[in-house]
Amino acid sequence: MKTVITATEPNVKSLMDQRFGRCKYFCVLDDEKDEISFVKNGNENAIGGAGTQTAENIISLGVNRVISGDFGPKAKELLDKYNVQLIKITEEQKSIEEIISSMK
16 A cells, blocks of 8 residues: 655655645655655646646555645545545644554
């Protein structure tokens, strides 16, 4: 299973980014390979449609679950269509490391 956590910086000590479509980075957890990697979100500064474009990128990565602070309606609809589980965390000061630890 692959999980994405929206991140403010490309390391596990960083905070989760509350924004989905305009997050700075994705922390990609691959359970099968037992790997953690970070991917820059190219839609951070998009003029419009950032949520939908980001959702398309997530789907192309083969992700099964996304953890973020919020999801726009169009992004949510697209991710739901591809059976990507959405987990919303509203705590603003939650680190990537804390989220990963709580998943185990």
